[in-house]
Amino acid sequence: MSDPKNNLEEVLRAAHARRTTQELPSAFSQDVMRSVRNAGLHDDETIWLWGAAWTGTAAAVAIAVVLLGGFLESAPGSEWFGDPLGLASMSFFGS
């Protein structure tokens, strides 16, 4: 008598082979193309350029904050209007 486990596995294999693909929705290709037009190509160079641009912008903002802090601290009359954002403490210029 053959092994029941082997028999069952063979039947399951045959059942898998019988899986059929049902029809795709009639608007499938139009839906895909709609998504494709919104997606854009996933170009590595484009991603790299965008990453570099964002990094550069972030660095420029950080430098501006530090310089502004130094300016606020050293500006004439700064003791009157103070430094409401606390930028002076972030300055490299010191107190």
Added chain:
Amino acid sequence: MEGGHETTGGEDDDEIIRKIRAGDVDAFASLVERHQHRVAGVVARHIPPSFVAEVAHDAIVDAFRSLPKFRGDCEFSTWLCRIAIRRSCDFWRARKHDRDGVSLDEVSEEQQRWLDRASLASSDAERERAASQGEAVEILDRVLGQLGPEDRMIVTLLHLEGRAIREIAESLGWSEVRVKVRAMRARRALRGYVEKLLEKKI
């Protein structure tokens, strides 16, 4: 899974891909029309029928987004089917907690009777008869539902479809060694679940 160098109206896949890369996004529609059923066929072997269109859609959009990475070292259809397989694996990864609710203990009387017949089916005709019954896919999905996403894919590709280790490694983006190791583990787990099902009835 492998496709030929397909053409429509004199244009083969490579020519269409060149047009898309040059900015003609609408040219991709020809590739969708040509390959959508093949992609759906691949996905349907791994995913429940109600999700096939959704996963096939996502796989084709992924392929479009990744076109700059397509080097042309295989047929476009082969590359597309690999993406479809990875997307199918992602589908199960996203639902890996769902399998906790699928139990081998909850087998109906009809399924038990089917297990009796299937385990005694020793001829090809008996196996085919058992495989054609609705309980066959129910039990198959129940057994596969016990496996983790990667093990499920390995069992399906290697043990159910008989694909080569190298092909599976390329499809999943794994090394061949990793596929072999996972295949052994998955096979052992599958065998254990089959035994568990049969212990309940014998």
